[in-house]
Amino acid sequence: MSKIFTIKPGQLSLKDCREIFENEVKLELDPSCFDLVNRAAQTVQQVIDDKRTVYGINTGFGLLASTSIPDDKLQLLQESLVLSHAAGIGKAINKNIVRLIVALKVSSLSQGFSGIRLSTIQYLLDLINQGVYPVIPEKGSVGASGDLAPLAHMSCMLLGVGDVFFNGQKVSAESALQSLKIAPLELAAKEGLALLNGTQVSTAIALAGLFKAENCFASAIVSGSLSVDAAKGSISPFDGRIHQARGHAGQIATAKNYLEMLDGSGILESHHDCEKVQDPYSLRCQPQVMGAVLDQIRFQASVLLTEVNAVSDNPLVFCDSLDDDYDINNNEAFKGDIISGGNFHAEPIALAADSLAIATCEIGAISERRIALLLDRHLSALPPFLVNDSGVNSGFMIAQVTAAALASENKTLAHPASVDSLPTSANQEDHVSMATFAARKFVDIVDNVAGVLAVEHLCAAQGVELRAPLKPSKKCKEAIALIRTCADFYEKDRYMASDIESIKALILDGQFNRFAKVLELPSL
Numbered sequence: 001m002s003k004i005f006t007i008k009p010g011q012l013s014l015k016d017c018r019e020i021f022e023n024e025v026k027l028e029l030d031p032s033c034f035d036l037v038n039r040a041a042q043t044v045q046q047v048i049d050d051k052r053t054v055y056g057i058n059t060g061f062g063l064l065a066s067t068s069i070p071d072d073k074l075q076l077l078q079e080s081l082v083l084s085h086a087a088g089i090g091k092a093i094n095k096n097i098v099r100l101i102v103a104l105k106v107s108s109l110s111q112g113f114s115g116i117r118l119s120t121i122q123y124l125l126d127l128i129n130q131g132v133y134p135v136i137p138e139k140g141s142v143g144a145s146g147d148l149a150p151l152a153h154m155s156c157m158l159l160g161v162g163d164v165f166f167n168g169q170k171v172s173a174e175s176a177l178q179s180l181k182i183a184p185l186e187l188a189a190k191e192g193l194a195l196l197n198g199t200q201v202s203t204a205i206a207l208a209g210l211f212k213a214e215n216c217f218a219s220a221i222v223s224g225s226l227s228v229d230a231a232k233g234s235i236s237p238f239d240g241r242i243h244q245a246r247g248h249a250g251q252i253a254t255a256k257n258y259l260e261m262l263d264g265s266g267i268l269e270s271h272h273d274c275e276k277v278q279d280p281y282s283l284r285c286q287p288q289v290m291g292a293v294l295d296q297i298r299f300q301a302s303v304l305l306t307e308v309n310a311v312s313d314n315p316l317v318f319c320d321s322l323d324d325d326y327d328i329n330n331n332e333a334f335k336g337d338i339i340s341g342g343n344f345h346a347e348p349i350a351l352a353a354d355s356l357a358i359a360t361c362e363i364g365a366i367s368e369r370r371i372a373l374l375l376d377r378h379l380s381a382l383p384p385f386l387v388n389d390s391g392v393n394s395g396f397m398i399a400q401v402t403a404a405a406l407a408s409e410n411k412t413l414a415h416p417a418s419v420d421s422l423p424t425s426a427n428q429e430d431h432v433s434m435a436t437f438a439a440r441k442f443v444d445i446v447d448n449v450a451g452v453l454a455v456e457h458l459c460a461a462q463g464v465e466l467r468a469p470l471k472p473s474k475k476c477k478e479a480i481a482l483i484r485t486c487a488d489f490y491e492k493d494r495y496m497a498s499d500i501e502s503i504k505a506l507i508l509d510g511q512f513n514r515f516a517k518v519l520e521l522p523s524l
Helices: 014-024 032-049 071-083 094-108 118-129 148-159 174-181 191-196 200-230 239-247 249-262 266-268 288-307 347-375 397-413 433-464 474-484 497-508 513-519
Strands: 004-007 024-027 089-092 137-139 164-166 169-172 315-317 336-338
Touching: 004 191, 014 094, 014 497, 024 032, 024 118, 024 191, 032 118, 032 249, 032 336, 071 094, 071 148, 071 191, 071 200, 071 347, 089 174, 094 118, 094 191, 118 148, 137 148, 148 191, 148 200, 164 174, 164 288, 169 174, 169 315, 191 200, 191 249, 191 315, 200 266, 200 288, 200 474, 200 497, 200 513, 239 249, 239 288, 249 288, 249 347, 288 347, 347 397, 347 433, 397 433, 433 474, 433 497, 474 497, 474 513
Parallel strands: 004 024
Antiparallel strands: 089 137, 164 169, 315 336
């Protein structure tokens, strides 16, 4: 039976978002927000009753904002908006991300600034909870006025239009509603606009990238520690005094994590008095590089968290303060302001996703260099390409080529999307954020980095075991045992792709996170 997750509007944590993303929870709305939602919806109705003209309620949209719409066409106006904006293209957004999109949208709409009916919000929740997931194409948003096209595809299913995933199959929304004996929703004034305006798609995709990037980060601490042991590197560069002298919080924390991972290593102890003076940067500068990445993860996670709990609809409904004993049937009680602004502009998400993408690239870049180091017998003093009888066996030669290909691909993907802007809507929307593309690229980079790290895990574990009878630290031994649940020691050449994919799955599933608890990653 699925766990029930209660959405407290504007109070979601990153841990909450990770839970919604990773688990097929049932979503419910905290009743404490019901009055706020009802008041805002009644304020919108009061505008119509008073014959006032307000953007988004009884006008056209964008450059057509000066066009007044008669009362008898307000429902058609909202439905037409949804249908016309459902112009996305590309493969469908992952189901887990869609569930998070809906949760973020519900949280935003339920804060009492959107003027949408409680019944409409509940309708959206009911469909998701019954396993109806809208097919949302991943391409078509420029991140202002919010994620219009993808959110339109989300909203189309409420009208019984478009495609959905239901009972494991891609079917029409109409047939899914018929199977559940649910009538399509009739949108009220402003509801289509409230559903479409917002940054929930770009935010949810960026969060998916963040969660996987955190998993990669924890995994990289492990693989980097194994590489130090395998290469008979020095533990001195991780001395806490070095990092306290510089002062960066992330650097200090990661250095501590490396020391914990390597504590008690018999391999390190075996070369305590060796003649080697310094290790290459990819080994000894790990706290400086990974620490800088951690600082970025922490800061940009705080930006994403703010947006998680933001109201990014437009226009916003500001109700007058009312006593707790207000009468919902008294229309005179619902005076307030409806103000048009630009909270739908996703620049914060675009910059956060771009920054996280660049930082995550560095995890893969330095990991690939450690792989190359381990394979080079002149640097590692290990068998060439980490395999016995090399020449007959090629070992990890091409695995490193794969890692290099992924790391190189990331250099292009890391080009920031946020520096680009292409005007839309007849130049009304003359500066856009490209946040959704920034978030999508970030997710692609994370996936590539997980592939690089998978190769390093295999290489580093192989290198440590080639040092036998010398023994690694207790924690490194535990990490190798986890790796060996998916991939055996490489005695001779064999089909390698499945090993890499299996370790990559361990990384993305967060199986190495337990080795990095000291880091206090934001969503963990």
